[in-house]
Amino acid sequence: MKGHVAAVSVGILGEDVLCDLEYVEDSAADTDMNVVMTEEGKMIEIQGTAEGEPFSHEQLLELLAVAKKGIADIVAV
Incomplete structure (x- = not known):
């Protein structure tokens, strides 16, 4: 594999999808996911888990989109 690889955590807290959760947010998140991308x-x-309520397919796609943007931001640095 050539090029950059980066990882980020994303999660659902209430109605919000968050990127790079802090400990307090991660502990309270309904869904927690780690994503590694090129x-x-x-x-x-x-790797993701519904800690509280199950999440929908639409929420999964939103989590992945937020993770992709976060990883792009990391790689751009």
Whole structure:
């Protein structure tokens, strides 16, 4: 594999999808997910758990979109 690889945590807290959760947010999140991607946005690892309520397919897509943007921001640095 060539190029950059980055990882970020995302989660659902109430109605909000958050990126790079702090400990307090992570502890209270309904859903917690870790995403590892290449700089091209290809998936390497996705690990997620519904801690409280189950999450929908639409929420999964939103979590992945937020993770992709967060990883792009990291790689751009």
